[in-house]
Amino acid sequence: MSSTTNSPTHHTSTIGSIGTPSRRNTELALLIFAVAIPVFAYANVGLAINDQVPSGLLGYGLGLGLLAGVAHLVVRKFAPYADPLLLPLATLLNGLGLVVIWRLDQSKLLQSLHVSGGKATNQLLYTALGIALFVVTLVFLKDHRVLQRYTYISMAAALVLLLLPLVPGLGLNVYGAKIWISVGGFTIQPGEFAKIVLAIFFAGYLMVKRDALALASRRFMGLYLPRGRDLGPILVVWFISILILVFETDLGTSLLFFGMFVIMLYVATERTSWIVFGLLMSAVGAVGVASFEPHVQQRVQAWLDPMKEYKLSQQGVAGHSEQAMQALWAFGSGGTLGTGLGQGHSDLIRFAANSDFILATFGEELGLAGIMAILLIYGLIVERGVRTALAARDPFGKLLAVGLSGAFALQVFVVAGGVMGLIPLTGMTMPFLAYGGSSVIANWALIGILIRISDTARRPAPAPAANPDAEMTQVVRP
Amino acid sequence: MSELTLTVMRLGFLAVLWLFVIVAVQVIRSDLFGTRVTQRGSRRDAGRQQQQAARQAAPPQQRGQQPAGGGRQRRNAPSKLVVSEGTLTGTTVALQGQTITLGRAHDSTIVLDDDYASSRHARIYPDRDGQWIVEDLGSTNGTYLDRSRLTTPTPIPLGAPIRIGKTVIELRK
Numbered sequence: 001m002s003s004t005t006n007s008p009t010h011h012t013s014t015i016g017s018i019g020t021p022s023r024r025n026t027e028l029a030l031l032i033f034a035v036a037i038p039v040f041a042y043a044n045v046g047l048a049i050n051d052q053v054p055s056g057l058l059g060y061g062l063g064l065g066l067l068a069g070v071a072h073l074v075v076r077k078f079a080p081y082a083d084p085l086l087l088p089l090a091t092l093l094n095g096l097g098l099v100v101i102w103r104l105d106q107s108k109l110l111q112s113l114h115v116s117g118g119k120a121t122n123q124l125l126y127t128a129l130g131i132a133l134f135v136v137t138l139v140f141l142k143d144h145r146v147l148q149r150y151t152y153i154s155m156a157a158a159l160v161l162l163l164l165p166l167v168p169g170l171g172l173n174v175y176g177a178k179i180w181i182s183v184g185g186f187t188i189q190p191g192e193f194a195k196i197v198l199a200i201f202f203a204g205y206l207m208v209k210r211d212a213l214a215l216a217s218r219r220f221m222g223l224y225l226p227r228g229r230d231l232g233p234i235l236v237v238w239f240i241s242i243l244i245l246v247f248e249t250d251l252g253t254s255l256l257f258f259g260m261f262v263i264m265l266y267v268a269t270e271r272t273s274w275i276v277f278g279l280l281m282s283a284v285g286a287v288g289v290a291s292f293e294p295h296v297q298q299r300v301q302a303w304l305d306p307m308k309e310y311k312l313s314q315q316g317v318a319g320h321s322e323q324a325m326q327a328l329w330a331f332g333s334g335g336t337l338g339t340g341l342g343q344g345h346s347d348l349i350r351f352a353a354n355s356d357f358i359l360a361t362f363g364e365e366l367g368l369a370g371i372m373a374i375l376l377i378y379g380l381i382v383e384r385g386v387r388t389a390l391a392a393r394d395p396f397g398k399l400l401a402v403g404l405s406g407a408f409a410l411q412v413f414v415v416a417g418g419v420m421g422l423i424p425l426t427g428m429t430m431p432f433l434a435y436g437g438s439s440v441i442a443n444w445a446l447i448g449i450l451i452r453i454s455d456t457a458r459r460p461a462p463a464p465a466a467n468p469d470a471e472m473t474q475v476v477r478p
Numbered sequence: 479m480s481e482l483t484l485t486v487m488r489l490g491f492l493a494v495l496w497l498f499v500i501v502a503v504q505v506i507r508s509d510l511f512g513t514r515v516t517q518r519g520s521r522r523d524a525g526r527q528q529q530q531a532a533r534q535a536a537p538p539q540q541r542g543q544q545p546a547g548g549g550r551q552r553r554n555a556p557s558k559l560v561v562s563e564g565t566l567t568g569t570t571v572a573l574q575g576q577t578i579t580l581g582r583a584h585d586s587t588i589v590l591d592d593d594y595a596s597s598r599h600a601r602i603y604p605d606r607d608g609q610w611i612v613e614d615l616g617s618t619n620g621t622y623l624d625r626s627r628l629t630t631p632t633p634i635p636l637g638a639p640i641r642i643g644k645t646v647i648e649l650r651k
Contacts, residue, residue: 026508084509
């Protein structure tokens with residue numbers, strides 16, 4: 001019996017907790033790396049297009065470096081135990097987005113269509129605003145559980161934000177989707193902010209109601225069916241997301257909110273039945289709306305047969321778009337290793353090349369290898385968010401971290417899936433990469449909240465007495 | 479710009495991008511810290527090895543029924559909760575991995591007869607590592623560990639006083 005003779009010998013061992021390292025220097029090193037990569041990319045684009053290192057290289061590098069440095073110092077001061085990866089990963093994505101937007105600015109075709117030119121400068125400005133909101137979040141939100149007090153105010157705020165684009169005179173109808181509002185010359189996408197506010201509401205609500213939702217259920221065919229009255233909230237959220245889909249014709253936002261709610265419900269109750277219900281209800285909702293809403297129908301048609309859509313568009317039939325097919329061609333011409341930065345032809349996608357379809361540019365110029373790296377970086381951000389949720393000690397923080405990272409993951413899936421032809425195309429933006437102020441600013445706030453939760457979760461517990469055996473029991477006099 | 483330079487830059491950029499991803503994953507790997515286990519050879523260790531040798535004679539089916547070595551109590555783990563001040567002074571509760579609730583409600587593990595305690599005041603529970611945690615359940619007057627008022631679930635050091643109203647409890651070996 002050789003297995004018994006090889007059994008491990010038991011040693012006496014002491015188990016002591018290691019002082020949690022703060023990891024701020026790791027973050028700084030990664031951050032320098034994350035700023036250097038976009039600077040390299042910028043030089044590469046300049047060399048490829050104009051045969052010279054772009055004149056703005058120093059200013060651009062310093063600008064991004066300065067913003068990242070400010071964010072790092074604020075994290076060092078106000079959230080010293082936060083996760084070391086979230087900030088560098090977000091900075092890298094934001095920097096790469098800036099480079100590709102600048103690269104599309106250089107396109108003669110896009111300049112002639114007046115859809116580009118100076119967009120990179122604007123995006124750098126939005127990034128500065130985003131970092132400012134990130135700083136404000138970290139400085140003023142000392143404890144994320146303060147947000148719990150505003151559970152129902154958050155609900156009201158989220159509904160108002162979602163309904164704003166429907167207000168006459170305020171809402172804008174851009175290419176068939178009513179998700180923008182116009183305030184003093186600026187266009188804002190309130191849905192991006194509603195995403196965060198709604199996560200706060202769901203986390204606060206589910207923290208209180210999760211026991212009723214998890215325990216009061218009947219077992220039927222291997223599934224736990226909730227009681228009718230507990231179904232109420234999920235039905236309301238489902239109904240609201242359907243309303244968004246109908247009135248704002250925005251499939252992406254609708255999917256995002258409902259998906260986020262189902263993810264948080266599942267995490268709060270540990271009941272698989274919610275996922276089954278969620279998938280069924282979103283399928284029913286999507287099919288139902290698609291059967292009578294022409295805008296959604298057209299998106300589905302473009303998804304099922306992009307080539308037919310392309311031909312119709314070339315023949316000048318109104319209401320058809322060649323973009324879906326062009327994005328697929330862009331990915332195809334990129335191949336495995338890509339054409340190289342600044343050497344693709346994704347500007348042929350025209351007006352949405354630097355926003356909804358920016359991933360097609362990445363796919364063409366960096367190839368499958370580059371796209372995979374970028375999707376992995378998104379994956380790492382989501383992983384750090386979920387890890388934060390696991391480490392968080394309070395249920396509200398857990399749910400909020402899961403909700404925010406779930407929303408982030410869903411948004412990446414909906415946009416990337418749409419551009420790559422896996423699901424029908426929706427009018428959402430790739431977080432951090434795509435051109436757009438609301439998206440960049442809101443996502444920096446999202447990263448700020450995640451960093452705040454991870455700081456609380458990873459903060460070391462107060463040190464125990466040095467040697468409990470030798471010390472008398474302390475008694476605190478009142 | 480020559481074709482060669484651009485090709486080198488293109489491949490170099492992809493390499494750098496992937497290098498970043500790999501470095502980030504390495505950071506996650508080094509981030510998996512928790513408890514440090516220090517091995518100590520001792521006389522007890524030698525004795526244990528003798529026991530082990532004796533046990534090896536037993537057939538494997540019987541050995542399988544014995545609890546695993548990792549399941550035994552940690553050396554410094556508290557074994558009981560003691561009320562050291564207040565009307566319940568002297569009460570002890572054995573800690574066996576169950577959650578202990580404190581408050582004036584009748585279904586609490588320790589029912590406090592204390593005007594300054596809330597009906598569901600606090601609870602004490604072990605986390606996955608067996609570390610005991612105290613959590614305030616939104617009480618009126620708060621729960622104090624040493625002198626600081628609890629805001630988050632906090633691990634309890636051995637012998638640290640937890641004050642609820644006029645009652646003080648602590649964990650002992």
